[in-house]
Amino acid sequence: MSKRAFITVAEVSGDNNAASLARALLRLDPSIRIEGLGGPAMAAEGVRVHFETTTRAAMTFHAAGRVREVWRWLKWMKAEYSRDKPDLHICVDSSGFNLHFAKVAKSFGVPVLYYVAPQLWASREGRIKKVRASVDRVASIFPFEAEWYRQRGVNAEFVGHPLFDALPATRLELGSHPPRFPDRPPVIGIVPGSRKSEVKENWPSLLQVMEKVSAAFPGAEFLVPATQNALPALLGRAGPAEGNVPRVYHVSEQFGAAGDRLERPIKYCIEVDSFDRLIPQCDLVLCKSGTSTVHVAAYGVPMIVVYRVNRVLWHGAGRWLVKTKKIAMVNILAGQTDAVPEFIPWYGPVNAVANCAIDLLNHPEKLTAQRQRLIEIIEPISKPGASMNVAKMAMEMIGRPAMQVDMELSL
Secondary structure (H helix, E strand, O other): OOOEEEEEOOOHHHHHHHHHHHHHHHHHOOOOEEEEEEOHHHHHOOOEEEEEOOOOOOOHHHHHHHHHHHHHHHHHHHHHHHHOOOOEEEEEOOHHHHHHHHHHHHHOOOOEEEEOOOOOOOEOHHHHHHHHHHOOEEEEOOHHHHHHHHHOOOOEEEOOOOHHHHOOOOHHHHHOOOOOOOOOOOEEEEEOOOOHHHHHHHHHHHHHHHHHHHHHOOOOEEEEEEOOOOHHHHHOOOOOOOOOOOOEEEEEEEEOOOOOEEEEEEEEEEEEOOHHHHHHHOOEEEEEOOHHHHHHHHOOOOEEEEEEOOHHHHHHHHHHHEOOOOOOHHHHHOOOOOOOOEEEEEOOOOHHHHHHHHHHHHOHHHHHHHHHHHHHHHHHHOOOOHHHHHHHHHHHHOOOOHHHHHHHHHO
16 A cells, blocks of 8 residues: 655745655655645645645744744644544754644654754754654754754754755866956856845845945956745846746846946846856855855855844844854854854945955955865765655655665566
């Protein structure tokens, strides 16, 4: 009899990771039925998606607007599990969303696997009680994280980082190059985020930085990889109708942040779903904090990490929630050191970020040193295989060890 797995995700990155996991599960056991709450990437891999949960993804205080929506999905899931509970529930990332679903699954006696573990070591450590109560196994994407969970009584295992399942083996040859200026103007990547909410927070200030860098380096080229979700926020208007979406937008910004006409227009290129094509071309990247910092570092491309935060919200709540000395993941992986400059929280004038970028571009030797450091930091987690490792864990949890499945497929 075929087994059934149910996956819940809340955002685009979770959808992509769940899609890769679904592909690995079906490779191990083509008969397995996979359903869930997610997005188009899961659906493209044959997952039956009952509700689309990724298009309105939000973080922190913006997530409050999704409460009613999540409550409705939880109510539906309770009814569904009462009628026909699955053999395994898999949560992917987004603890504020997924721990609710894990609790429901556990109440029905369904084993729970958590993939891309909640970063409780950074904030909200009190949620560890919820993880112990509702999650049977944790598949961690960082070695130090798995150890942190084990020390607190959670069955956690390092499975690898899913990012490296998709990246080319020759990625360092693509991105780890010496600076190619002053022979030509610098190429600067701008990564404002994958969610509409974070793009709305970061993009206006990044435009101001671009304005100042462009004044210091006339002819500087700016490349902006975008997700489909974030595109309307980048364009400042409703995007084209689905199914008729241009991939590339060449923009010439005539006016500065203060509304004054610029002496030289800022020219930048927004390209949809082209992170892995654009970033290796860059001499420097201005990158919002998150998984994207690991993605940029995987190519050995120097960066400055930022995250625009409301000053009042940060001092009222954020500074008390965050427990790590550093926030940028590459700096955490570097042992809480300044492997790359980070401006988190980022509020007030943009001069500090712009001056940092200009300084790095004026001193190519600093870019070369950072590039080498990033390669050293990423090497321990740069092996592919995360999706298959999690799929094997899932098979064990539903009573079909991967070895048994492999034998059946070979017969």
